[in-house]
Amino acid sequence: MNQKSLTHLQRLEAESIHIMREVVAEAENPVMLYSVGKDSAVMLHLAKKAFYPAPPPFPLLHVDTTWKFRDMYALRDKAAKDAGMELLVYQNPEAVARGINPFDHGSLHTDMWKTEGLKQALDKYGFDVAFGGARRDEEKSRAKERVFSFRSANHRWDPKSQRPELWRLYNARKAKGESVRVFPISNWTELDIWQYIHLEGIEIVPLYFSAPRPTVQRDGLILMVDDERFPLRDGETPQMRSVRFRTLGCYPLTGAVESEARTLPEVIQEMLLTTTSERQGRAIDHDQAASMEKKKQEGYF
Amino acid sequence: MTTQDPIYKTDALIAENIDAYLEAHQHKTMLRFITCGSVDDGKSTLIGRLLYDSKMIFEDQLAALEADSKRVGTQGQEIDFALLVDGLAAEREQGITIDVAYRFFATEKRKFIVADTPGHEQYTRNMVTGASTADVAVILIDARKGVLTQTRRHSYLVNLLGIRHVVLAVNKMDLVGYDQAIFDKIVEEYGEFARSIGIDAFTAIPISGFKGDNITGPSENTPWYHGTALLPHLETVELDTTADQAKPFRMPVQWVNRPNLDFRGFAGLVASGTVRPGDAIRVLPSGKTSTIARVVSLDGDRDLAVAGESVTLTFADEIDCSRGQVIVAAQSPLEVADQFESTLVWMDEHELVPGRAYWLKIGTQTVSATVHAPKYEVNVNTQEHLATKTLDLNAIGVANITTDREIPFAPYDDNRDLGGFILIDKITNHTVAAGMIHFALRRAQNIHWQATDIGREHHAGMKHQKPAVLWLTGLSGSGKSTIANIVEKKLARMNRHTFLLDGDNVRHGLNKDLGFTEADRIENIRRVGEVAKLMTDAGLIVITAFISPFRSERDMVRGMMQPGEFVEVFVDTPLSVAEGRDVKGLYAKARAGQLKNFTGIDSPYEAPEAPEIRIDTTEITPEQAADLIIARLIP
Numbered sequence: 001m002n003q004k005s006l007t008h009l010q011r012l013e014a015e016s017i018h019i020m021r022e023v024v025a026e027a028e029n030p031v032m033l034y035s036v037g038k039d040s041a042v043m044l045h046l047a048k049k050a051f052y053p054a055p056p057p058f059p060l061l062h063v064d065t066t067w068k069f070r071d072m073y074a075l076r077d078k079a080a081k082d083a084g085m086e087l088l089v090y091q092n093p094e095a096v097a098r099g100i101n102p103f104d105h106g107s108l109h110t111d112m113w114k115t116e117g118l119k120q121a122l123d124k125y126g127f128d129v130a131f132g133g134a135r136r137d138e139e140k141s142r143a144k145e146r147v148f149s150f151r152s153a154n155h156r157w158d159p160k161s162q163r164p165e166l167w168r169l170y171n172a173r174k175a176k177g178e179s180v181r182v183f184p185i186s187n188w189t190e191l192d193i194w195q196y197i198h199l200e201g202i203e204i205v206p207l208y209f210s211a212p213r214p215t216v217q218r219d220g221l222i223l224m225v226d227d228e229r230f231p232l233r234d235g236e237t238p239q240m241r242s243v244r245f246r247t248l249g250c251y252p253l254t255g256a257v258e259s260e261a262r263t264l265p266e267v268i269q270e271m272l273l274t275t276t277s278e279r280q281g282r283a284i285d286h287d288q289a290a291s292m293e294k295k296k297q298e299g300y301f
Numbered sequence: 302m303t304t305q306d307p308i309y310k311t312d313a314l315i316a317e318n319i320d321a322y323l324e325a326h327q328h329k330t331m332l333r334f335i336t337c338g339s340v341d342d343g344k345s346t347l348i349g350r351l352l353y354d355s356k357m358i359f360e361d362q363l364a365a366l367e368a369d370s371k372r373v374g375t376q377g378q379e380i381d382f383a384l385l386v387d388g389l390a391a392e393r394e395q396g397i398t399i400d401v402a403y404r405f406f407a408t409e410k411r412k413f414i415v416a417d418t419p420g421h422e423q424y425t426r427n428m429v430t431g432a433s434t435a436d437v438a439v440i441l442i443d444a445r446k447g448v449l450t451q452t453r454r455h456s457y458l459v460n461l462l463g464i465r466h467v468v469l470a471v472n473k474m475d476l477v478g479y480d481q482a483i484f485d486k487i488v489e490e491y492g493e494f495a496r497s498i499g500i501d502a503f504t505a506i507p508i509s510g511f512k513g514d515n516i517t518g519p520s521e522n523t524p525w526y527h528g529t530a531l532l533p534h535l536e537t538v539e540l541d542t543t544a545d546q547a548k549p550f551r552m553p554v555q556w557v558n559r560p561n562l563d564f565r566g567f568a569g570l571v572a573s574g575t576v577r578p579g580d581a582i583r584v585l586p587s588g589k590t591s592t593i594a595r596v597v598s599l600d601g602d603r604d605l606a607v608a609g610e611s612v613t614l615t616f617a618d619e620i621d622c623s624r625g626q627v628i629v630a631a632q633s634p635l636e637v638a639d640q641f642e643s644t645l646v647w648m649d650e651h652e653l654v655p656g657r658a659y660w661l662k663i664g665t666q667t668v669s670a671t672v673h674a675p676k677y678e679v680n681v682n683t684q685e686h687l688a689t690k691t692l693d694l695n696a697i698g699v700a701n702i703t704t705d706r707e708i709p710f711a712p713y714d715d716n717r718d719l720g721g722f723i724l725i726d727k728i729t730n731h732t733v734a735a736g737m738i739h740f741a742l743r744r745a746q747n748i749h750w751q752a753t754d755i756g757r758e759h760h761a762g763m764k765h766q767k768p769a770v771l772w773l774t775g776l777s778g779s780g781k782s783t784i785a786n787i788v789e790k791k792l793a794r795m796n797r798h799t800f801l802l803d804g805d806n807v808r809h810g811l812n813k814d815l816g817f818t819e820a821d822r823i824e825n826i827r828r829v830g831e832v833a834k835l836m837t838d839a840g841l842i843v844i845t846a847f848i849s850p851f852r853s854e855r856d857m858v859r860g861m862m863q864p865g866e867f868v869e870v871f872v873d874t875p876l877s878v879a880e881g882r883d884v885k886g887l888y889a890k891a892r893a894g895q896l897k898n899f900t901g902i903d904s905p906y907e908a909p910e911a912p913e914i915r916i917d918t919t920e921i922t923p924e925q926a927a928d929l930i931i932a933r934l935i936p
Contacts, residue, residue, distance in 0.1 A: 006331075031351060052597065
């Protein structure tokens with residue numbers, strides 16, 4: 001009997017690998033955006049599988065804001081080294097010069113470091129295809145995002161000019177100057193990601209697991225005081241709380257949840273029994289209903 | 302809904318024994334389905350209900366939903382599930398969904414991916430896209446309205462895309478008092494229609510997406526219904542990938558993995574069948590054979606891979622194999638051909654241009670292909686065949702296709718991966734059509750190239766020259782014919798063997814049956830290209846003077862010639878200058894509306910992007926232009 005039923009994770013894995021290989025076969029100069037989060041970790045792991053025994057034939061690009069958690073920087077460097085891949089770190093020089101930070105500059109922080117930084121980095125290295133770890137289940141406007149998402153020469157996303165994707169056929173052809181963002185884990189859900197990390201033993205940032213950490217409570221979020229740049233308000237003193245993070249970004253913008261989950265199964269257990277969505281911990285989405293769609297049109301991932 | 306729903310039982314397991322839960326859920330399978338329905342059939346509500354009932358909605362999303370329901374919802378004070386799945390801002394304002402959205406939920410047995418496509422008449426394109434990856438189609442009918450034109454359209458498309466499992470969900474049963482007679486009547490009417498288009502079997506379920514009847518479990522409101530509820534049905538349907546494993550082995554090669562001289566692996570996704578080390582294989586179209594040495598993976602070599610898996614294979618022998626070729630079981634090869642009959646679904650604003658070359662991507666291979674004039678268009682509402690010369694956005698038709706080389710394929714009904722293709726516009730790079738191969742045309746297989754003893758090199762050698770095509774393109778009145786004539790005279794003086802093909806002259810003879818529509822202009826250029834090609838085979842230097850306004854056709858002719866033989870000469874004269882000259886009085890006629898499809902006036906001219914030579918006739922004389930061209934040809 002040769003027949004075997006593929007599990008949902010096996011099918012998702014096969015699809016993601018297929019997408020990555022299509023890009024490598026058709027793109028001139030691809031790159032993988034690496035944000036050090038759990039989705040990036042899974043994407044990187046899939047890339048290793050897709051091209052084994054060769055290392056993934058493209059570099060990793062981290063568009064840095066200088067405000068990530070320290071644990072993230074540590075894992076970033078280690079993961080690239082383990083995969084045998086070149087790691088490119090890009091910081092928007094204007095944001096560096098002006099000292100853009102999430103405390104004083106509000107939404108300008110995301111605009112300059114991430115949106116502008118990403119565009120600058122892609123232009124600087126001439127990348128024509130960039131892999132991203134976005135998933136369709138993250139947010140409503142992402143549910144309609146293509147796997148191959150086309151961007152004009154000035155990086156804008158136009159919902160009307162996106163191409164239909166049929167079967168396993170991806171049309172990667174583009175004019176000079178145009179680029180493509182490719183999302184190989186589009187069809188994975190948060191639970192799929194966690195299950196796969198568990199099954200494959202993929203290393204992730206320790207911040208996903210609960211530990212006593214110095215925190216303050218502010219504007220309805222629990223924020224971690226990760227370094228001395230965190231300006232404390234009058235009357236605020238960091239308190240040790242047993243917390244973990246469901247999603248990782250810039251530490252001053254990422255809310256923690258109180259938790260005792262110290263192992264992967266415990267994290268998954270908590271996630272399954274929780275009653276709030278993973279993006280709730282991110283300040284960026286709460287502006288207005290269509291905020292993510294607007295940001296995407298402007299070039300944010 | 303009742304608390305006996307299977308999905309809720311898992312909560313206890315998650316809380317008590319997460320390891321057991323994870324173990325169980327790692328063995329879940331995955332089913333992809335599409336929901337089709339008309340605008341008011343309650344499709345978004347049903348999907349919202351599935352997400353809600355399978356606990357994919359979190360508290361914060363629910364709070365937002367409740368607020369939105371009161372603000373813009375259509376269900377009064379009740380939760381409007383449809384708001385959960387309406388995505389882009391523009392759509393929310395219009396109140397209809399206009400694209401394909403993918404939703405995810407899971408039960409104890411399966412993970413589900415739902416392609417949510419709009420039911421609106423104009424959006425055949427989206428439904429076909431969503432259906433192309435689906436195992437199951439859920440066709441929604443409003444119990445109050447019964448089988449509508451759109452139900453027929455959706456069913457036709459579902460069948461066209463080869464979906465084997467159809468669910469007829471008769472929705473809004475709560476609004477007809479859960480009346481069995483109404484349900485039975487709809488099922489009977491639908492059954493008759495379904496059989497007429499080739500859907501042999503379907504599963505009919507009476508539901509209410511709004512109230513939740515027969516969604517996760519049997520409803521007390523329909524005691525007369527003895528079948529399974531929707532979700533349990535979806536949890537047990539056989540998957541396409543499992544069925545595909547029983548077929549012969551086929552894998553299109555995606556990428557050749559060569560990290561060093563000692564390793565050469567062929568990466569791809571298994572389209573059908575299974576593969577083990579030691580299996581005899583054949584590479585198509587070359588026909589070379591070998592055996593599988595290893596099935597390589599990061600976690601160590603494997604002894605089996607099956608349809609649906611991405612793998613890397615190595616061969617026992619060093620044989621040629623590259624991207625686009627297909628590895629197949631040696632004893633059951635695929636057909637190879639370059640002419641096909643296929644169904645096309647047109648997806649672009651710009652209509653099909655018969656005769657124009659498009660890129661055709663099938664499996665992992667991209668080739669150049671031309672579509673012949675359609676045999677007929679299908680009226681998707683009535684399934685009638687209509688005569689047509691082209692296919693517009695959302696039109697479906699049957700046409701023959703010729704590719705520029707032989708490709709391995711399978712009829713679409715046998716294998717989606719080897720029989721489904723897309724067409725890509727060579728200029729805009731848009732995906733303009735989806736196609737499904739029916740069969741190869743015999744005529745392609747019966748005409749073979751006759752090998753001749755005196756070849757093109759011999760012809761050219763006797764003339765002591767290198768053949769070339771000097772292709773002059775530009776507006777009417779730009780000076781093409783004048784310059785071409787001078788070039789030929791100068792070359793003749795240099796003892797070169799030439800021939801000048803002039804646009805007007807060719808239309809008196811070879812092409813006198815052609816007019817000036819876009820399709821005729823393309824055929825005009827194709828024939829001229831073929832003639833020019835024969836002349837280069839005869840060793841001649843060919844000079845042509847045609848407006849040849851479309852980039853794709855100039856590129857098509859370039860593709861016919863040997864590399865380096867085609868020299869594109871852009872005779873660049875601004876419209877105002879050419880119109881000012883108006884030697885033949887044609888611009889005046891066109892402006893007066895007496896001449897249709899005149900380039901520059903009511904038909905576009907697509908200037909070359911990177912011509913070998915560009916001549917600005919406002920700067921230099923025809924004589925100087927001719928010298929420039931000759932200098933390039935004979936350095």
